[in-house]
Amino acid sequence: MSTPSPAFAHLFEPLQIRGKRLKNRIMSSGHDTSMPTDNQVNERLIAYHRARAEGGAGLIVLQVAGVHDSARYTSHVLMATDDACIDGYRRLAQACHAHGTLVLSQLFHPGREIMESSDGLLAVAYSASAVPNERFRVMPRALDQAMIDEIVAGYAAAARRLHQAGLDGVEVVASHGYLPAQFLNPRVNRRDDGYNGDLEQRLRFVREVIAAIRASTDAQFIVGLRISADERDPEGLTEDESLAAVQALQAGLDYVHIVAGTSASLGGAVHIVPPMAIEPAYLAREAATFKARLDIPLFVTGRINQPQEAELILARGQADVCGMTRALICDPQMPNKTEAGHAEDVRACIACNQACIGHFHKGLPISCIQHPETGRELVFGALQPSLKPRRVMVAGGGPAGMKAAAVAAQRGHRVTLYEAGAQLGGQVLLAQLLPRRSEFGGASTNLQREMERAGVRVVRNTRVDLALVQRECPDVVIVATGAQPYWPPFERGGELQVVDAWQVLRGEVQPGRSVVVVDWRCDWIGPGIAEQLTRAGHQVRLAVNGTHCGENLPLYVRDQLAGELHKLGIAITPYARLYGCDDNTVYLQHTASGEPMLLEDVDTLVLCQGHQPLDSLGAELQGQVEFHRIGDCLAPRTAEEAIYEGLKVAWQL
Structure with a gap:
């Protein structure tokens, strides 16, 4: 012992x-x-x-x-x-x-x-x-x-x-x-x-x-x-x-x-x-x-x-x-x-x-x-070493790519992960910036440690394209290029400032005094943005396209979050579909009745409307090399699906 x-x-x-x-x-x-x-x-x-x-x-x-x-x-x-x-x-x-x-x-x-x-x-x-x-x-x-x-x-x-x-x-x-x-x-x-x-x-x-x-x-x-x-x-x-x-x-x-x-x-x-x-x-x-x-x-x-x-x-x-x-x-x-x-x-x-x-x-x-x-x-109880080690290229250093890289390397494959930016983590880097969500950053830290222990080669500040794949000649490419904020089509008139959650979290914009956050996902992003801006001194209203705030969250996360928003006095409008905006009004539609709902005296509209895949690489690689899409570039969902798909594809190589 x-x-x-x-x-x-x-x-x-x-x-x-x-x-x-x-x-x-x-x-x-x-x-x-x-x-x-x-x-x-x-x-x-x-x-x-x-x-x-x-x-x-x-x-x-x-x-x-x-x-x-x-x-x-x-x-x-x-x-x-x-x-x-x-x-x-x-x-x-x-x-x-x-x-x-x-x-x-x-x-x-x-x-x-x-x-x-x-x-x-x-x-x-x-x-x-x-x-x-x-x-x-x-x-x-x-x-x-x-x-x-x-x-x-x-x-x-x-x-x-x-x-x-x-x-x-x-x-x-x-x-x-x-x-x-x-x-x-x-x-x-x-x-x-x-x-x-x-x-x-x-x-x-x-x-x-x-x-x-x-x-x-x-x-x-x-x-x-x-x-x-x-x-x-x-x-x-x-x-x-x-x-x-x-x-x-x-x-x-x-x-x-x-x-x-x-x-x-x-x-x-x-x-x-x-x-x-x-x-x-x-x-x-x-x-x-x-x-x-x-x-x-x-x-x-x-x-x-x-x-x-x-x-x-x-x-x-x-x-x-x-x-x-x-x-x-x-x-x-x-x-x-x-x-x-x-x-x-x-x-x-x-x-x-x-x-x-x-x-x-x-x-x-x-x-x-x-x-x-x-x-x-x-x-997945016992990791099975690969009988035929392969050269694996992973495009994207978010949770999906990191998990795929770590497991593939643990199985004996020769793995190089490429990340377009300077930091690994993908959307985890944004999630950890929301109020009381800093521990979420641990998901990235933990996956980086797993890759390090497994011997994954990591190349930062390098975006994978067809030319790079052709130069490196991997046996297989795992595409984990993630997603970007989705801006839905809606009626826009006037000069109202319209931004998305990523721009707010990255400090790329300065919202006005009166803010409306429209939340399609009904997860923790919309409420988190609302809380963050309220604590920064803005007057915030939250409009959720669901029956209640945090509808898609685990119950105890939702209820704790609801309690915090109530203590902060943040007004929440449920059943709210974004319809349009003008100089100072956000127009919503009640998702059950179809009736209009107006939020007036608005300076900034923040969109929390989900994500859309970043999948140009997959289109380039079609017919050129064996490749697998995982995570948000396949379909925008959550870190859970991304990491599971990383495990699953690496297990099958």
Whole structure:
């Protein structure tokens, strides 16, 4: 075994929990993957977790396992309500144990937090009391004693099955406003029986669950509890309430795992998977408070992106284990790289939320925009060296071109990447300039490091054309020349200043006092431009060609952004199609009614109308050489598609 870098001595210090040994303090915390089929563990899910175990994670906590039929909060949730689940869990545990990684599973009942059903019908939801959920607009039915007993027995039976499958323990999910938290919360629990009143009465349900789990397993089986340190909602659990609860429960637990937020409201749900606008490692203070008041290990999860952040939390004594889930989604090898002294090679998560939780909310298997191999381990799990190395020319140094170049070189091809400008990164260079989006620049930094390690030759300030291709005689050309802003045809009269988002971000124009931003994409560009100009002192109105601002964004990114725009007082007009402009008026058309909408006293119109391909090179190369288009020059989309296509084409060479 290698000696860990002194810079990460705390991160790689083992930890004993109920006789089990965590080899390090890095945890992949429970997160839904949308990978299961028929509510059971499958080969795709096993391959996903095996990759993180191979990468060196000390602890993997599996996604929620439903303990009762009424716990089906999505159509693809894992269920531990039948012995048929045991074999899949056993194979998953064995795959991770082979690499020295401990495996727990979350035990789960959402209560009133029901997102969807498997057949489109609204489910009957249950809670401590008939208090509605704001986010999903669910009015639950209050649990009666018989059903409470049935659910408690379900926790016990699920734990027995997981124990029989060879897992090391379970984590009871009392976080994010789910059923145990609904009993704990005096503003949700309005019962008039022995389950409500003082703290001890509100703890009764959780105590019964923990006792039932203990009775159905053995003395070596780990039982932990996840809870929100603060639900970040006016009606949610406060820090004092959560702390008092875990202090009272700790005698029956092996650890407490804190997070933040609640599923019950849009503002609280942002903290389930906090986006890049939220400060990294932002729960360190709460973790320190909880750890100082507990006698058992304290785990913390919340935007801990990099090993340096985790090491600092551990060194300060603020927690015993750090959940680094998205860091491991982005780079499964993060623990191994760090332990070997190569932390600079870690592909850092940028918390864009696009392909991880963003995919989940669409009911799709999770992945990562920077590492599209994630979730596709059965296809891209083991890099295959090329049997016939080729000379590869890549035209374009944006995300698509860089990923294609790195993977092609890793496979043994001789790769040269040409970039027309002085800097690599493509549109990432612009994305990072928007408010609270600076971390997006990490996507370029990470890809450049991958190319460097793979031995890609990079030539800057050189635009690829047919003449260059004919001089260099590559075997294959990968065209990744990107896109440019799209200016749609619209009626223009008068002298109103009209510019596009790229010109604003590059500082090429000086907008006037009163600005209208027209947003066709309904992503983060239009709102970002609106926020940036507002903070610079302009009066800004945002017109979006959608039902709401950020319609195409991952939900937590959208909601956090909507909150910021509201605080800034930016007026938003939905259902707005750009029609035209004159000296000081922007003319819009309502996309549903077709009626005109006018925005007057305008000095500058900023176009955020999407992009169009830059594909002149592809036309030149037709019939001249083997070539492949990837990314925006094929069709303007996002960084996720660009990087995936870079991986895919390089894999096929």
